Amino acid sequence: MIRKLNYVGIPTRDQDRALAFWTEIMGFVIATDRPVGEKRWIELTIPGAQTGLLLFTPEGHEDRIGTFFNGSFGCDNVQYEYDRLSARGVTFLGPPRTKPFPHVYFNDPDGNTFFLSSR
Numbered sequence: 001m002i003r004k005l006n007y008v009g010i011p012t013r014d015q016d017r018a019l020a021f022w023t024e025i026m027g028f029v030i031a032t033d034r035p036v037g038e039k040r041w042i043e044l045t046i047p048g049a050q051t052g053l054l055l056f057t058p059e060g061h062e063d064r065i066g067t068f069f070n071g072s073f074g075c076d077n078v079q080y081e082y083d084r085l086s087a088r089g090v091t092f093l094g095p096p097r098t099k100p101f102p103h104v105y106f107n108d109p110d111g112n113t114f115f116l117s118s119r
Helices: 014-027 078-087
Strands: 008-009 029-034 037-044 052-054 104-106 111-119
Touching: 014 029, 037 104, 078 104, 078 111
Parallel strands: 008 052
Antiparallel strands: 029 037, 037 052, 104 111
């Protein structure tokens, strides 16, 4: 029986830049960082969550870099996270919205767009 989703992949051109963004700015923690050919297999954990991120772009999937992430990050207070992450340099596509529930969109350094909500 499947019990959880281990990680979701975030496509990236520059693994070092992505790693710095997701750990130093977003606050995620390195679980695995090991070589895989010319790239690295980098798994990150989200403190307090079971699902993590994978900063790895498989060969032939480079066209996914800079697209919309088909998922959602959750938090307790979108406005608080917006203020906190804006101060740390995160690029948002606009201020938080409250309808139909609190949410906001942000970008990573590769131009991937993410959805953050509290509901």
